Amino acid sequence: MSPLPLVKVAMPPRERLMPALEEVLYSGMIGEGEAVYDFERRFCAQFGLPVALATSSGTGSLHVALLLAGAGPEREVITTSMTAEPTNTVIMQTGATPVFADVDPDTGNLSPDAIRAAISERTAAICVVHYAGYPADLAALRSIADAHGIALVEDCAHALGARYAGKPIGTIGDSAIFSLQAIKHMTTVDGGILALRDADQTLLAKQFRWFGLTKGVPRTEVDLKRPGFKYNMSNVTATIGLAQLEHIDSLIARHRDNGRFFDRELAGIAGLRPAPVATDADPSYWLYTLLADNSDEVERCLGAIGVNASKLHRPNHLHSAFAPFAGPLPGLERFYDRLIHIPCGWWVDDEDRQRIVDALAKG
Ligand SMILES: Cc1ncc(COP(=O)(O)O)c(C=O)c1O
Known part of the structure; x- marks a missing residue:
């Protein structure tokens, strides 16, 4: 008998998923489209988020979240070492310097005192990971961020469905990300969610998600002001996501x-x-x-x-x-x-x- 695994891929029942996948695969509309937008709406409703953008990965979502938070050259992001590597690779990819604050020795989550000690005039954001799905001390982190006028970015890759102070995880930070990678609570094979507290950031976030372009504006007329990335979700993976939300x-x-x-x-x-x-x-x-x-x-x-x-x-x-x-x-x-x-x-x-x-x- 194979051992009881630490992590396992959860797929919806075959009879639910396969007809939906076959339909989307041969629909002629396999890229970003209605299935993605439907998935975003339902994900928002199910997990109590104000705005959720579907992306190709949690990593891509976090990259965009950090850019929206002002991370870049000459800036610092206070972060944790007790995480998966993508939390910190993307900080470096923005050009910002990661500043590793210490964690609580019992939870592995960032220590508010260590964050206070790490703040400088170059700090753009605090990036908090709810390690293994256990929420960090968000009340303290929110008040530190507010007191210093810096952004709080929640890396909720491990914490889908968690709550803090009665609120859905991902709604206390200025932004939050979820991972829909193979072995997380919920998978779309690969995929991610970027949740935003301020709906006014939605257009810019969507531009970062898609080369810097605005969807819906004819390609011959659109003006690309700042290069973005190719971080969009496809209708195919969104179809898996829609089936996943049911269970x-x-x-x-x-x-x-x-x-x-x-x-x-x-x-x-x-x-x-x-x-x-x-x-x-x-x-x-x-x-x-x-x-x-x-x-x-x-x-x-x-x-x-x-x-x-x-x-x-x-x-x-x-x-x-x-x-x-x-x-x-x-x-x-x-x-x-x-x-x-x-x-x-x-x-x-x-x-x-x-x-x-x-x-x-x-x-
Ligand atoms: C804490 C944490 N942040 C970010 C990520 C990145 O997510 P993804 O693999 O969906 O890009 C992961 C997962 O690998 C993770 O565990």
């Missing part, structure tokens, strides 16, 4: 149910501690984050019962490309040393999760 709520509910089960059941086990959930936060548990006195031992223990567990990411400042921008990060070191992710997604059933708890309790 995503129940999948996220299962992530959440498993996460809460582990929060309860693992709390009393010696040598282990569930990552704490921030006050007012309702995580969507893309990955379950466990802190262990000996994370290698947990990996071995679960491996022995056919369950994959791992750290998954590499702190970005350990890469040569980012190393020059990092100072001491003791909180991150303490977090990463104890970190071990265990499976908690929709594919983890009642028996699996009990098996995991029993194995960890036995040690």
Whole structure:
């Protein structure tokens, strides 16, 4: 039997998806069009976002979000090293300097105090990642951003369906991005969402998404003022997204149910501690984050019962490309040393999760 994976691709039922895909593939309208706009409207409604633009990736969405936030040469973006690399590659691609602030040693999310210490007159934005689907301290981050007149960009790639202070994740920052890449809560194979708080930024964001051009204006008349990118979504991937939206709520509910089960059941086990959930936060548990006195031992223990567990990411400042921008990060070191992710997604059933708890309790 293959091991219980840490991440897994979720596809809609074949009988729902295949006829819709066949129809769009042979419709003669496979690029950006009505399916994309329909997907954007429904995504907005389902996840409580004011404006959502569909893109080719979370990375592309974040690139545009940072440009809208004013990131560029001579500017800095305060960011986290405890993330997937694209959070920080795009900061550098804007020409801005990433400034790595330390994280809370128990959650892996950016520490408000470390952000305050990192602010300078060159700061354009704070880029916060809700690591593994656990919302960061958004109340503190919003007030820091407001006090300094800088943008707050939420990287919600891990956090689809999470909430903070009763609000949908992605609505407290000035902008937010979601990833629809293969192994996230929801996939369109590849794809992303850019959510904007200020609807006035929509036209510019759409231009960044499509070469710098304005859709709908005849190509012979349109004036390209600032080069953009090719970050648009296609009708084909949007068709997958539309089918995904029909079952995503129940999948996220299962992530959440498993996460809460582990929060309860693992709390009393010696040598282990569930990552704490921030006050007012309702995580969507893309990955379950466990802190262990000996994370290698947990990996071995679960491996022995056919369950994959791992750290998954590499702190970005350990890469040569980012190393020059990092100072001491003791909180991150303490977090990463104890970190071990265990499976908690929709594919983890009642028996699996009990098996995991029993194995960890036995040690
Ligand atoms: C935290 C984080 N930000 C951004 C991204 C980029 O998303 P995508 O792979 O859709 O480009 C990812 C996923 O790879 C991610 O995990």
